[in-house]
Amino acid sequence: MRHSPLTALLYKQPEGTPAARIVQTLGEHGALSATQLARITGLAKSTISTALASLKDSNMVIEGAWAVRGKSPGAGRPAITITLNPEVGTCVGVLLGVEHIQVILADVTHAVISDASTAMNSDYTPREAVAVASKLIEQAYKSYGLSTDTMLGVGIAVAGPINPRDGKILRASGVPTWAGVNIAEEFKRVLRRPVIAENESNCSAIAELMWGVAKGCDDFVFLTMDMAVGGAVVLRGQLVSGNAGAAGEFGHICIDPNGPQCRCGKRGCLELYAGLERPLSRYSSAQGGPVTIEDVISRAVEGDDVCRAMIRDTAHVAGRGLGIVTSILDPGLVVVGGRLAMAGDLLLAPLRTSFETHSLVRQSGPNPDTDTQIRGSAFSGRGACLGAVGLVLRSCGRSG
Template sequence: MTLNPTAGTCVGIHLGLQQIRLIVADVSHSVIAEQTIPMALDYQPQQAAQMAKSAIAQSYEENGLPMAGLLGVGISVSGPVSRDGVVLRASIVPTWAGVNIRDVFGPVLERPIFADNESNCSAIAELMWGAAIGQDDFVLFKIDLGVGGAIVQHGQLVTGIAGGAGEFGHISIDPGGDLCRCGNRGCLELYASFARPLEQISRVVRRQVTMDDVIMMAKEGDVRALRMIEDTAEIAGRGLGLIGSVLNPPLIIIGGQMALAGDILLTPLIASYERHTLIKSRDVAPALRTRIIVGKHTENDALLGAVGLVLRHQTKELSLG
């Protein structure tokens, strides 16, 4: 059973490093339009709000949609977001630290604003459209240029008192290690993200390569790319082992761009998880084992999840009404 698509539309926005991505969807979860807006580094919140307003107006006009049908706007941010919409940390878009998303976008867009961390939005996308459909309890673990995560229990996100739950990348696994962008030392993100391996491979091949390039190289059998992905998977699995020992989840979904490497990443990651977590697969029946799989929407999850913020609110409102 789905909601009637004529009941209204909603907008999802993801605030990226040098771009703003935006989609329009109806309440039946169908995506109607998508836009990418290039932005300068360290773009300002008010500028983003105005650009979003123009892009929304353009999308609605081009698709013959009534603006009166816009029910709300969901916004995905690369950093923890408090329950009242304040960005607590924002290393990807540092000018947003301390900004109240609702206060910035609400007066400009004149619609209800819903905001959350991008990993939480990614989890919502997998819950509503992807690999976690029908699964009320799972962990999302994102491996990209950073490391992020989210925890879902009983179908609801675990956000913590200040919005900082699920920040797996900032578990300190080496207190005497290198300084992390968050200000702590030896964070998992320093070793399990693909930022450093990307720099190393670029030096070796003497050209700038992207994560997509490395994945393609690995699939073609390049031993250097394979080694970098396997090393990343080993450390990520070790970090996941800690999470597994704390939460013992039935399902772990691997997201982020490195998830596109598929089994090249997943096989060594699962093996590492098994070595480092408390409950081993051999200890329990198959039905009680933690499954580790790749997400369905790894390239678009934060944006879809921003739409999901609005849709989940609308569904809740209808059920209460």
């Protein structure tokens, strides 16, 4: 597989130079004005102008007269925005879900080109994951007439913590056979491109940081509420991995030491009460057939008392768990994702009430500046694959 000259140029920016910082910042933010670039990078406007001139000459960045999001361009005079040249490269995000694989293809201006999924049997092997994802990637490039030479890198969202030292999946209790696998290496061997693998909840947090409700907020906590419970911690705009890659695994906070056994081997974990796996299994048995999270939400929206109670009960325990999390981290923002977040206020209202009861720093304290905001995900609980694209975009301009 051949790299395009522009792709090579993207990774040849010497680290720390104004040009490299501009490339990194545009990779992370998409379109920006020169003023925004100066503010974010901390570089003088004159330095930005000089570096931009050289980047334009080499066709790395282009200008357009588009409105800058969140800022009025002024009467009759649109702001000139700067983006990386979309021809510089494309990025791929892959979500290795429990029962499906999703692939998103995007360009360096953050435009999503394609989004496709394939259903998988549960506990599929890493080798099957690489084969299926590679085929989806190849189809995406072919359908849109793009050359895979433009592929800058691939981000992989995987269910399980990844050891930051050796890149191996630590303990994927959802997909037990994957423990010890270096999934990034498996993909790299086939795709021969830079590959970055991250925990699924960490990827969701990156999507919120780059495009969602955490945009502009460098310190926040992400809570995944789905069949299982996960989470992520973002500090100063960076993911916190922890010593073993398990930072933010809120689902395994012990709520009741005498409670039932969790899939992690411990007893009474938060996920047993705030995840939908157990209540949904009981409800499905009572209904005489399988019921999905989406079914529970739509029935709850229609007024079904049992489904509403199921969501409310998980919210109550999640609020207690968040009380513990915020006692340690005191974040200004908690973003709630996972499919259960699609229930909106049916989940968030009781969650906020429970959080108020169980936390020291409350949402409605005497000083609004110190409140902890709890918001639903911007991506209907499906931001992980987009966040995997974000991993690659955030690596633009860094040596790779």
